[in-house]
Amino acid sequence: GAGVSQSPSNKVTEKGKDVELRCDPISGHTALYWYRQRLGQGLEFLIYFQGNSAPDKSGLPSDRFSAERTGESVSTLTIQRTQQEDSAVYLCASSLVAGEQETQYFGPGTRLLVL
C-alpha cells in the first residue's frame, strides 16, 4: 500500500480482555515503531523493530504489553488483561531503517477504549 495502515481503526473492549492491534508498514521499510497517545498528551514511545528484532522494549508500560513482527512486515501489539488506563490511541510508524536520518511515516492509529 501507499502508506502505513493500522487495524482496527477503533476498538472498544471490556476491562480484563486481551486485545491485538495490527500495523502494516510501508513496503520495504525495515524499521517499525509503536507509540501511544493518551488524551491531551504527546506520543510516548513503546517499542521499535529493526527487521523482526526488537532491540529496545524499554518503553512498554508493563508486562501486559507485548509486540511481535514477522516477515519484516506486519506487526501486532498485544495488550493482555486490559485496564482503563490503557485507553489511548496507538500509533504505528515505519521508516526505511531505524535512525535519525530516516523519516518516520505514521499510520492513522487505533483508538482503544477500555470500559
Place this chain on the structure above:
Amino acid sequence: AQTVTQSQPEMSVQEAETVTLSCTYDTSENNYYLFWYKQPPSRQMILVIRQEAYKQQNATENRFSVNFQKAAKSFSLKISDSQLGDTAMYFCAFMKHSGYALNFGKGTSLLVTP
C-alpha cells in the same frame, strides 16, 4: 532524558496571517534532531519540517520555517500565509543522534479561521 515543552496548548490565527508556535527542549546531547509534526483530525501524523542541530541554517519548507536557537534550546515553527488546511495539532519532537525514538511535546492545537 530529554524533555520537550510546548507552552501554548491552543492558538488561533486568521487565514493568510502568520503564526509562530513555540517549543523548548532540555538535553545534554550536543548532536540531535528536531522535528515538527502535524496531526489533523484524521489522526495521521505528518512530518512538517526537520532540523539537524549541527546545522546553523534554519530549515524551511514552503510556508513553514523554523527559528532554531541552540544555545537557548528553542525550536519555534513559523507558518506564513496560514490556510484553513493548516488547522491541526502540531507536535514538536526530539531525537538524539544515533537514536530511533521520537520524544514528543504535548502539542499545540492550531485553529485557522476564515
